[in-house]
Amino acid sequence: MGYREQPSTRPGIACLWSRDSATGGAALIVPDACVDVIWHRETGRLWVAGPDTGPHRSAVGPGTLVGLRFEPGHTALGVPVNELRDARVDLADLWGGRGADLADRLAHTSTLLAAQRLLLSALPSELDPAAAAIGALARRTGSVREMAERLGLGERRLHRRAVAAFGYGPKVLHRVLRFQRALALARDGIGQAEVAVRAGFADQPHLAREVRALSGESLGALVRPVAGPGQ
Template sequence: MATISAMSETPSYGEIPAPPGLRDRVACLWRFRQADAPASPVRILPDGHVDLIWDGRALFVAGPDTAAAMADVEAGVVLTGMRLAPGVGANLLGLPLHHLANRRVALAELWGTRANRAGDALAEGRNPQAALLALCDGVVVDRRMQQLFRFLQTEEAARVTGLAAALGFSERSLRRRCQDAFGYGAKTLDRILRLQRFLKLAPHHPGLTAAALAAGYGDAQHLARDTQQLVGLSPRALLAGHGR
């Protein structure tokens, strides 16, 4: 699940860095408050992450998205989220992430009574973010998948070809490990992270083509195809609604 960007100015969204000792397991904490009046659905961009979300009543998992998703959030609802660091989700949740791709699942379906205890702690406590962070205590991080993710985030990211050997995998093993760790293969992850890189770089370049090339697209047409397929918007419309 990606950063929530509301379609009107009334809803609010903010991120909080994870504590230093948990930054290999938690990408960030976040809070979203929907407007009190009825609001349009919220577009959520794919970003290669999985989020655990508390809505004040239930705890659920937003699995890895392969394309933008539209979410209806009730008026006045406050969501508190924890975005997991790459290489953490499968070990924390206890199953390969391809089972959760493009899904929103109650944590109780995965954890049973353990999820109920976590929900009770969230309902009773004054600090839901601390209760979410406690869920990551002791979880094992897949360091090689974390390394792959961080490499593909960079502006110098190469094509996926050759990454398997660099990480000590066969091509088949890399595909399986990525599907388990991210919910999809390395090529899909590469496309998603390139789109996120474009959003980050666009404000610092004079035009769409310059930003597209800096982000790793072959040309402006390549960018347009990816934004349409991954988000359902043109590059300009994407920047207008989700630019940073």
């Protein structure tokens, strides 16, 4: 399987990605606070992968997947993100005829680049005005009280806004973003003890417990080369 990722310069879009496989297969998807819109060229299926709270094993048949990944807190799908949490939903079920029309237009694209450009043009990102601030704070602290005080919000209001924008409450959002920070550091070749310190864990055992809880795997297993997401 060949997985390729192309960072996007557009605000709100984390990347465009694709995966080619002659035989299909399963992939481990771990929480990243992101929403993906994914098209499978061979079957024509167009679906949304919501933010996960734990590991998800996906199985996709052979062919080409084309995906667009929103930054955490960004979506253009017209529903609160918590309605997509831990879910895989056909876009037509959310958008009706608009989703079916987009799938038909994708089926008529002749190249991967054309399919990616169509997804970009059809899926403008939107950001809850408070989401950027919530996300920035959640990268630094898991204290709901501190986040609420810094944003001038009550804790319940903060929780409602975080859940609608990210699919998670602020404490879970912090855990997921910290986990992703640890993965990025480990993939850069940094040792696990230093990863724990730099990513904000209490110590290396704390890092190991959190990685296992969120992914079902050890950090070492996760940083081995993989084929990329199948969603």
